[in-house]
Amino acid sequence: GAVVSQHPSRVICKSGTSVKIECRSLDFQATTMFWYRQFPKQSLMLMATSNEGSKATYEQGVEKDKFLINHASLTLSTLTVTSAHPEDSSFYICSANRDTQGNSPLHFGNGTRLTVT
Amino acid sequence: GDSVTQMEGPVTLSEEAFLTINCTYTATGYPSLFWYVQYPGEGLQLLLKATKADDKGSNKGFEATYRKETTSFHLEKGSVQVSDSAVYFCALKGLNTGGFKTIFGAGTRLFVKA
Numbered sequence: 674g675a676v677v678s679q680h681p682s683r684v685i686c687k688s689g690t691s692v693k694i695e696c697r698s699l700d701f702q703a704t705t706m707f708w709y710r711q712f713p714k715q716s717l718m719l720m721a722t723s724n725e726g727s728k729a730t731y732e733q734g735v736e737k738d739k740f741l742i743n744h745a746s747l748t749l750s751t752l753t754v755t756s757a758h759p760e761d762s763s764f765y766i767c768s769a770n771r772d773t774q775g776n777s778p779l780h781f782g783n784g785t786r787l788t789v790t
Numbered sequence: 791g792d793s794v795t796q797m798e799g800p801v802t803l804s805e806e807a808f809l810t811i812n813c814t815y816t817a818t819g820y821p822s823l824f825w826y827v828q829y830p831g832e833g834l835q836l837l838l839k840a841t842k843a844d845d846k847g848s849n850k851g852f853e854a855t856y857r858k859e860t861t862s863f864h865l866e867k868g869s870v871q872v873s874d875s876a877v878y879f880c881a882l883k884g885l886n887t888g889g890f891k892t893i894f895g896a897g898t899r900l901f902v903k904a
Contacts, residue, residue: 679833707892712812716879716896717834766833770890776822776841779892783833 676700679767679782686789687756694752694785696767698705707779708740711764720765723750747751757789792817796880796895803870804903811865811898812856813880817852820883823847823856828877836864837878864887875902 686692687782696706704725709717721742722730729742739761741753750769754761764786768779796813803809815823825837825847838847843858852867863880880895 709894714897714899717894719891719893722891742902750804768834768892776839778836778883779826779834779841781833781835 677767677769677780677782679785681785682783683786684788686787688758688789690758691753691755692787694754694765694787696750696752696769696782698730698748698769698780701769703749703750703771704784705748706744706767706769708742708752708765709714709768711784715769717766718753725750745776752785757787759789762789766781792821792882792884792891792893793881794880794895795858795891796878796898797874798896799899800901801898802901802903805864805872806869807902808898809865809867809870809874811878811900813863813865813895815861815863815880815882816895817861817882817884818882820858821882823854824881824883825863826881826894827864828879828897830876832861835882852885872902872904875900876899 678697680695684687706723708720709719723742723744725744731737744750752778766784768781793816822841824839827837828833828834833872840847840856846855854865877897877899879897883892
């Protein structure tokens with residue numbers, strides 16, 4: 674089956690620093706990837722849609738200057754949390770569709786747990 | 791906008807009990823519906839899906855039927871096992887401004903006791 678790899682799985686950083694999270698589709702090309710944020714005991718909140726070769730589309734309320742998304746190739750999207758603060762501590766999950774059909778499911782990375790001290 | 795509402799957990803059952811996790815949705819048009827499962831320490835993975843009204847998705851003994859008249863997609867399993875302990879997410883995928891997006895319910899945590 675389709676595999677999405679996300680790295681790192683855990684990261685601890687100091688307040689004010691930036692953290693980059695990578696998401697790779699290993700056996701398919703993904704023109705679109707999605708970044709979600711999962712709060713403890715809560716659902717996944719869609720942060721942005723990452724589009725290969727163009728700007729990401731951010732959901733309402735998500736700061737695009739804080740959460741920088743780059744989708745430089747058909748198999749790699751990166752999320753950079755800039756000037757991280759403790760309130761950015763969360764579980765970040767990337768996902769991708771194997772094809773562009775409306776009924777195709779998402780394939781998920783295993784997530785990155787970010788802790789900002 | 792589109793939304794998904796599923797029953798709050800946690801749900802605690804004994805092994806071999808019957809499971810129902812309710813899920814209802816609000817959407818324009820005709821979305822596809824999904825159940826995803828997140829086992830402890832792992833990412834989400836697709837459990838089953840249905841793409842049109844009256845479709846039944848099934849996998850690993852779990853079933854859910856796309857009911858357009860009641861806008862529901864309840865998850866059921868006749869006999870749960872300890873290994874089914876996980877968080878279950880109901881989701882819909884519909885066409886929104888900017889393309890297809892997947893919207894998730896809040897998740898329901900299931901504990902199965904031996």
